[in-house]
Amino acid sequence: MPIFPCFDPTTGASGGSTGGGGGGASLYNMPWTDVDLTDGSWFLRDTGSKIDTVTNVGSGFMRVRWLAGANGSDYSWTAGPDHLAPRWYKDLTIDGNTVTSGDIAVIAFRLEIDGTVDTFDQAIVAAHAVWPELDPANSMSAAGGFAGKYQGSNNLYGAWTLSSLTQTNNKSYAVIVGHRGGGGVGAVCGQGYDASNVASGNVSRNANLFGGTSLTLRIMIGVGNLNTTANTVQAGDEQKFSIKYKALTMSV
Secondary structure, eight states: OOOOOSBOTTTOOBTSOOOSSSSOOOOTTOOOEEOOTTSSOOEEEOTTOOEEEEEEEETTEEEEEESSOBOSGGGBTTSOSBOOSOEEEEEOEETTEEOBTTSEEEEEEEEEEOTTOOSSOEEEEEEEESOTTOOBGGGSOOEEEEEEEOTTSOEEEEEEETTEEEEEESOSEEEEEEEEETTEEEEEEEEEEOTTSOEEEEEEEEEEEEOOSSOBOEEEEEEEESOSSSSOBOTTOEEEEEEEEEEEEEOO
């Protein structure tokens, strides 16, 4: 005897599956959201007036040109105690809903550096944060992915929190995932991939960040130095990178 479903698995309605048309978006093979820093939705915090231009050069890549040089630990995302390095940020929204620090959320970033643009020891962060507009590293409540390149060397990627990094080297790109909710961030982790999309390095880092549950969650993209004392950014230097993200929230 054939067995017929009693409920639509996507809507819960009786009578079995409706076969489409309002059943909700599939969670299989979801597309990434490209970071486009030129689309008018981002705030730029650049207290030292270091950024000259940012350009969308196509295929999901941004090209950032520096107006003025910057050195020292304040312009490195892996040093502190303050972060003066330029960063863009905006509220994280899903289907028109603003995500808060209390929501149970999973946030993933895909980071890729174009290594042919190689003018200094560069760094990029892609993170979720509740206070990206603040400069003290310990006040930002930020965690996510990191991409870097020493001039003349290969790309490196990692899991990043506040001002600390766990990295994997010689990768084409990386995907870094973090879980946030209930006012806290437990950890971030991910993998590096080669040009054939084969995983070739794992990274993870504890965050242990806690705070309020009603704060607006933001996406933050930062640029800066990988080296704090030598081969730091100079006026006219450039970076080219691609960052994509995807966020999900779940009911408790």
